[in-house]
Amino acid sequence: MVANLLIYGLVNSVVLMLTALGFSLTFGLSGVANFAHGGLYLLAGFLAWIFINSFGLPAALGMILAVIVVGILGALIYRFILMPVRGIVLSEVISTFAVGVAILEFFRWKGFVTYDFSLPVLVQGSVKISGVSIDYQRLLIIAIGLALALLLWFFTHHTRIGLALRGMSQDEYTALSVGIESDWAGMLSLALGAGLAGVAAVVILPLGIISINMGYDVLLIALAVTVLGGLESTTGLVVGSFFVGYAMVITSTYLGPQWGEVVYLGAIVLVLAVKPSGLFGKSKELEERV
Amino acid sequence: MKKRIPVLVALFLSLSLLVSLAGCGQPAQSTAQNKIVLGVPTALGTVEGKDSLNSVNMAVDEINAAGGVEVGGKKYQLSVVSIDTREAEAGIPVNDALTAVDKLISQNKPNAIVVGAFRSEVLLASMDLVAKYKIPYITSIGMAPDYEKKIGENYDKYKYFFRMGLNSTYLVDYLNKTTGYIGKNFNFNKVYFMYQDVAWAKGTAAGVAAWAKSNGWTIVGQDSYPTGASDFSSSLAKAKAGGAQLIVPIFDMPQAGVLVKQAKSMQVPALLEGFISPVSAGNAWTTFNGEIDGFVNFVYEAGPIPLKNIPKSAAYNDAYAKKYGEDARVKLAGHGPGPAYDSVYVLVDAIKRANSLDSGNIVSALEKTDYDGVIGHIKFSKNHQVIYGENAKETASGLAFQWRAGKRVVVFPADAAESQIQLPQQ
The missing domain is CATH 3.40.50.2300 (Response regulator)
Structure with missing residues (x-):
């Protein structure tokens, strides 16, 4: 039972991390809370399904294309929806939320409510680890999730573009004074965040079937994990995901699955009450001390 | 003006949402x-x-x-x-x-x-x-x-x-009958219940559990899942560790399709019998890459599958x-x-x-x-x-089928059955 808990706790944690990665990255790099995240996640899933089943593309190609299209859409959302309201936080939240809901409800309106929307797993079969059976797709999720987290940390801390984006998020006027264009940074961060939502969708959705309400759940999970870890912190995201992921699995095992879902919502309330900037957040830390 | 267009688009989208939420989708x-x-x-x-x-x-x-x-x-x-x-x-x-x-x-x-x-x-x-x-x-x-x-x-x-x-009462009755058949024919007496946290599913699970208890079954565990849950590993691990021979899932949410696949990937050696709506349709075999073999699923009312009776x-x-x-x-x-x-x-x-x-x-x-x-x-x-029962000449009828090699084989009631319930190959 302990081995099972450790392995499936790890899977659950990485699924949460992958789900929230795009949301956290966009906020960390541009300060935009992209509430269209759930809509973009689901859009990537449905697009991949359409590319594979309607256009007959190979599964991997269909999935890559879906990620690219959703990434481009992220940039367009910034250009046409967010740019005019940039800096007005409430308007940013309302407009991105409206876009996300419009995407989800568009698919509902078009009849994507049946039970036949599923993506193929990239690797079939399963393996036993310490006596616990686990399928290759879940192992792939762990590998991709951890690799992406590392890659993003490297990108934001050790590349010129990543450093420029972080500079912009820390102080827009200072960044502008050294030649970093804020709208370019915003577009890039939205594109990257949307693309990451797409990656999460095409690796996680093959575990089950695609249903529209998942889009709303994804947004909630992304919010919970990033608020817990600290909105702009990659380390916080990883720690937050593992904290919530393992807490959910332990609670589900010993108290019952109905309590597992309460954990991440309870975590938001608790962290906001005790440390509003999150476990590793810096943005409001000074205000909190004052 | 140029800058106002996106704001107007956002406003339009918000209004569209409000209109659709008001239940005005179909004129x-x-x-x-x-x-x-x-x-x-x-x-x-x-x-x-x-x-x-x-x-x-x-x-x-x-x-x-x-x-x-x-x-x-x-x-x-x-x-x-x-x-x-x-x-x-x-x-x-x-x-x-x-x-x-x-x-x-x-x-x-x-x-x-x-x-x-x-x-x-x-x-x-x-x-x-x-x-x-x-x-x-x-x-x-x-x-x-x-x-x-x-x-x-x-x-x-x-x-x-x-x-x-x-209604739920008749569903409980149907499940009791097939569960009784499984217990008698395969000498099973350990069952695990997994169900959605909604009124009808909880009531159904409680009804079958009460019947099972009074008919010599050991209830290894019972877990309710909130609507939208998509990871069933904790219950499946407990069912496996507790030696459950039968798992009764009762769900009408899309995510529940994961359950049967996850049971397969975790190599849980139990027969699954119950109701999972996404695994009911004739194309579910393709949707779930054939990982639903052996699952006994109910169709609440005759209709979706042509029946000989x-x-x-x-x-x-x-x-x-x-x-x-x-x-x-x-x-x-x-x-x-x-x-x-x-x-x-x-x-x-x-x-x-x-x-x-x-x-x-x-x-x-x-x-x-x-x-x-x-x-x-x-x-x-x-x-x-x-009035529902098992003889379609006298009452209305539901049915149960078992997924076998891509086909839905009707196994209940006896009047409509093409075959008996079989244990899936492990």
Whole structure:
């Protein structure tokens, strides 16, 4: 039972991390809370399904294309929806939320409510680890999730573009004074965040079937994990995901699955009450001390 | 101006959302003269709701093509008005669904309502609202037994309400019978229950668990999952560790399809028998990459699968494929479509016998229904629930099938069975 808990706790944690990665990255790099995240996640899933089943593309190609299209859409959302309201936080939240809901409800309106929307797993079969059976797709999720987290940390801390984006998020006027264009940074961060939502969708959705309400759940999970870890912190995201992921699995095992879902919502309330900037957040830390 | 366009787009999207949330998704039609109007207020965004509406429309088209309905020497055509109550969607309160029902009735003045509420919570809450209008209401999706209990307790107020679909009590009875068969034939006595945290599923699981306990089964565990949950590893691990030989899952949420796949990948050596809606349709084998082999799933009411003991079920399937395509027929939901189709015919039969469009007369005629339909033989109980059983010549019937090598093999009831339940190869 302990081995099972450790392995499936790890899977659950990485699924949460992958789900929230795009949301956290966009906020960390541009300060935009992209509430269209759930809509973009689901859009990537449905697009991949359409590319594979309607256009007959190979599964991997269909999935890559879906990620690219959703990434481009992220940039367009910034250009046409967010740019005019940039800096007005409430308007940013309302407009991105409206876009996300419009995407989800568009698919509902078009009849994507049946039970036949599923993506193929990239690797079939399963393996036993310490006596616990686990399928290759879940192992792939762990590998991709951890690799992406590392890659993003490297990108934001050790590349010129990543450093420029972080500079912009820390102080827009200072960044502008050294030649970093804020709208370019915003577009890039939205594109990257949307693309990451797409990656999460095409690796996680093959575990089950695609249903529209998942889009709303994804947004909630992304919010919970990033608020817990600290909105702009990659380390916080990883720690937050593992904290919530393992807490959910332990609670589900010993108290019952109905309590597992309460954990991440309870975590938001608790962290906001005790440390509003999150476990590793810096943005409001000074205000909190004052 | 240029900068205002995106703001306007965002505003438009927000307004579109508000409009759609208000339950205005489907514009209602106006009532014409010489028409008998049937109202269909249900969750049209669900597979069950959509397929039920299709079945109602199909029955209406068939009746109209055959000349319509003659009442008091006057010919009437049937027409359908529908509204999406959205009650199955997250965050839609019961009150919003009731507003949609009220809108449909007050604007279109239907002569009767068929299909009705999707969620039992909405079904029970809508009884008082619909009772005001005194129109016959034949529901086919909501399953709470409290529905007929209310009818029995206050007949004069609720006599307009009937149920064509299966209720939870009958589902428990069916599950008890198949569970008993499994216990007896495979010498199983350890069971694990996994169910969705909604009224009908909890009630069903509790009913079967009570039966299992009093029939010598050891209940290894019982877990309820919130709607939307998509990881079942903790329960499956406990079932495996506890030596459960049978797992009874009861879910109507899309994410539950993961359960059967996850049980396979975790190599849980137990037979799965119960109800998981996404694993019910004929194309589920492809959807789940064949990882559902051996799963015994219930179809609540006959209809979606042609049965050898119900000739009308084959005719219904042929007609559905002709009207909506073979692809749509294969995907028919396991709950709702058969009763929805029969509701129209049973209602028309009652109107003809009553020779009147007066609700009171129709209700009296409905109570005397004795009709062979797609779901079997239809008769209402004293409290207006269609009587379900195992002999389709005498009662309406549900069925269970087992997934085997890509096919749905009917295993229950004996009258309709093509084979017995078999243990899947590990």
